[in-house]
Amino acid sequence: MTTPPDQQAIAERQLCGLVSGLAQRVAEHVRECAATLGLTASQATALREMTGPMTMRDLAERMSCEPSNTTFVVDKLEKQGLIERHPHPTDRRAKHLVLTAEGTALRERLLGLLAVGSPLSGLTPQEQGVLHGLLERALTSA
Amino acid sequence: MTTPPDQQAIAERQLCGLVSGLAQRVAEHVRECAATLGLTASQATALREMTGPMTMRDLAERMSCEPSNTTFVVDKLEKQGLIERHPHPTDRRAKHLVLTAEGTALRERLLGLLAVGSPLSGLTPQEQGVLHGLLERALTSA
DNA sequence: TTGGAATCATTCAAGCTGTAAATATATTGG
DNA sequence: CCAATATATTTACAGCTTGAATGATTCCAA
Numbered sequence: 001m002t003t004p005p006d007q008q009a010i011a012e013r014q015l016c017g018l019v020s021g022l023a024q025r026v027a028e029h030v031r032e033c034a035a036t037l038g039l040t041a042s043q044a045t046a047l048r049e050m051t052g053p054m055t056m057r058d059l060a061e062r063m064s065c066e067p068s069n070t071t072f073v074v075d076k077l078e079k080q081g082l083i084e085r086h087p088h089p090t091d092r093r094a095k096h097l098v099l100t101a102e103g104t105a106l107r108e109r110l111l112g113l114l115a116v117g118s119p120l121s122g123l124t125p126q127e128q129g130v131l132h133g134l135l136e137r138a139l140t141s142a
Numbered sequence: 143m144t145t146p147p148d149q150q151a152i153a154e155r156q157l158c159g160l161v162s163g164l165a166q167r168v169a170e171h172v173r174e175c176a177a178t179l180g181l182t183a184s185q186a187t188a189l190r191e192m193t194g195p196m197t198m199r200d201l202a203e204r205m206s207c208e209p210s211n212t213t214f215v216v217d218k219l220e221k222q223g224l225i226e227r228h229p230h231p232t233d234r235r236a237k238h239l240v241l242t243a244e245g246t247a248l249r250e251r252l253l254g255l256l257a258v259g260s261p262l263s264g265l266t267p268q269e270q271g272v273l274h275g276l277l278e279r280a281l282t283s284a
Numbered sequence: 285t286t287g288g289a290a291t292c293a294t295t296c297a298a299g300c301t302g303t304a305a306a307t308a309t310a311t312t313g314g
Numbered sequence: 315c316c317a318a319t320a321t322a323t324t325t326a327c328a329g330c331t332t333g334a335a336t337g338a339t340t341c342c343a344a
Contacts, residue, residue: 008267009257013190015270016168016262017204018277020187023165024206025281026158031332040300045162048155056322062159064166069302071323093310093321115151120158122283123276125150128157131276134269135160139167141264173303182329198293211331213294235292235339291340301330311320 025119033113037106042073047082047099047107048114055094082106167261175255179248184215189224189241189249190256197236224248 027041034044042063049062060070074097077083082103088094099107120128169183176186184205191204202212216239219225224245230236241249262270 009253011267011270011274012260012262013253013256015274015277016172016256016260017191017206018274018281019161019165019168019262021206021281022277023161026161030158042300049159057320064159064163066302066304067322068304068324072301088321091311091321095322111151111155114155114158118154118158120154120161120280122280125153127276127279128153130272131280132153132157132160134265134273134276135157135164137269138262138264138273139160139163184330199291207330208332209293210295210333214330230292233292233340237293285344287342287344289340289342292338293336294338295336296334297332299330299332301328303326303328305325307322307324309321309323312318314315314317 022119029117029119030114033110036113037110039110040076042069043077044110046070046073046077047103047110050083050097050099050103050107053086053096053098055088055091056097057094059097077103164261171259171261172256175252178255179252181252182218184211185219186252188212188215188219189245189252192225192239192241192245192249195228195238195240197230197233198239199236201239219245 030044030048031041034041037044039047042065045063046059049059054062056067056070056074059074060067063070063073074083074085078085081100084098084100086096086098088096120131123131172186172190173183176183179186181189184207187205188201191201196204198209198212198216201216202209205212205215216225216227220227223242226240226242228238228240230238262273265273
């Protein structure tokens with residue numbers, strides 16, 4: 001019951017399309033929620049990923065983007081008084097990103113918006129668990 | 143053994159990050175392969191999704207992008223002699239996209255490149271099958 | 285049959301995203 | 315101490331995406 005190599009390649013291409021499609025849906029949902037709060041999609045993603053103080057590099061990795069892009073996004077958030085660049089406690093090269101009170105409050109509102117109508121809400125928690133495992137495996141094994 | 147609602151929301155957010163991360167990896171891989179052939183990532187994605195003749199709208203849906211964007215990409219491919227806009231057999235509004243011989247040949251080369259080192263190759267065919275089912279369910283149930 | 289609504293494709297403008305290279309500062313290891 | 319490396323930033327530029335407006339065509343229902 002093994003799959004022929006060409007069939008396997010076709011299946012893998014379809015999978016690429018599905019992954020991109022779902023990511024697109026997630027991005028759309030984020031953008032809609034962000035617009036409600038006067039944010040761009042990137043700014044909202046940054047806010048979503050700011051689960052605690054972290055460096056620029058950490059945030060870049062969480063956002064799956066380049067550090068130079070993170071600088072741009074954090075600049076915007078800083079001008080809106082939502083985030084602050086503090087000196088890093090141990091590494092003077094790095095910045096310690098911290099949400100302000102306003103930033104934390106807005107993040108909470110954002111998370112509330114993101115929770116309703118998510119593209120992933122069609123899956124049961126069990127299915128989401130399986131999906132989580134598979135995605136993590138794909139990301140770490142590459 | 144049910145998960146509390148807030149824990150559930152946290153898990154869903156993590157899942158969003160993973161989906162975006164994997165999509166990013168796929169996009170990078172496509173870009174690298176595309177560069178080898180002198181194509182942009184979008185052009186390569188269009189070529190990959192051209193499994194047969196289809197309309198602009200069909201291609202846009204397969205590429206998960208707006209039709210206006212597809213016009214732009216197809217313009218480029220047409221200028222390179224890889225694709226042609228034929229009149230649609232039954233609907234005079236629509237275009238019937240068809241790959242040229244060169245387009246078909248380049249598509250084959252592209253598929254060969256895409257098949258090696260894919261971000262999804264870390265998963266077994268069985269795991270890919272499960273992933274396929276979950277992604278499809280998430281996309282159609284929304 | 286005919287008029288209005290909806291669909292397909294295109295164009296245009298504007299902003300966002302992404303890469304890449306260069307720079308300044310700071311850390312680490314030999 | 316010095317060379318190599320890491321963090322963050324800046325700049326430039328191409329590409330992507332959205333959104334709205336337009337024209338042609340089709341569909342549907344009165």
